[in-house]
Ligand SMILES: Nc1ncnc2c1ncn2[C@@H]1O[C@H](COP(=O)(O)OP(=O)(O)OP(=O)(O)O)[C@@H](O)[C@H]1O
């Protein structure tokens with residue numbers, strides 16, 4: 001069966017055609033522009049390809065409740081051109097096939113569990129630290145959903161006493177995303193993340209915030225693996241700093257062989273699917289409906 005997959009991101013849309021084995025035969029990346037520009041490009045890619053279903057992992061907030069009349073509609077996204085845009089409905093109308101929708105991070109967690117860094121466990125959390133911060137979870141065969149999807153990037157973390165940066169989140173100012181996503185690095189330090197690679201102070205502060213978030217996720221969800229991706233995590237030096245901070249913050253309270261100095265390298269890890277976690281997850285979503 002031919003299936004379609006879309007990873008809809010804040011800066012780019014990744015589209016692919018694949019099969020039920022998760023093999024991708026065709027792929028295209030387009031920039032995220034106004035929906036009236038982006039939608040025709042998406043339709044051009046998928047039309048007349050014989051796909052039977054389409055999975056979509058989208059940036060949020062997005063309605064992922066199957067029983068809702070606005071299933072697949074974007075909500076209060078900071079990407080203002082897309083607020084309330086009925087992406088799922090438009091695709092369904094134009095392509096005439098079932099569209100299955102979840103968040104970009106939920107599908108990334110799912111594909112890492114199926115094909116990536118979490119194939120040997122029954123649950124995992126996928127966190128992206130990019131333009132925004134978001135996390136998705138996959139537990140015993142299902143992605144985490146409830147009232148809506150979770151918004152783990154917008155939790156409050158304790159401020160470092162020396163950090164006076166006000167924060168970039170339009171809704172909460174200094175939530176985790178507001179003080180630790182890529183744009184906040186640029187505003188706080190006056191340079192883009194990749195230009196700050198050699199500045200130890202930058203990554204110590206970043207790890208302090210991200211480790212607090214991970215500690216909270218461990219307490220609340222208890223995932224068997226944590227996968228960290230997104231542009232900012234390209235700074236590989238963050239991994240040891242985050243692992244060290246997580247162990248210190250947990251202070252031995254949660255008992256698990258993974259949460260030890262010896263094993264934590266196998267617990268907090270980069271994506272196994274590198275940049276394809278999202279689009280492969282969308283394919284898996286289509287496959288399993
Ligand atoms: N090598 C790097 N080191 C540090 N920061 C980086 C690096 N590459 C990209 N970034 C930062 O990551 C952010 C972009 O993240 P990403 O590449 O994950 O894109 P995105 O898809 O827009 O993110 P999102 O998933 O939040 O929509 C930018 O703020 C950028 O400055």
Ligand SMILES: [Zn+2]
Pocket residue numbers: 153154169170171172173175176177178
């Ligand atoms: Zn926020």
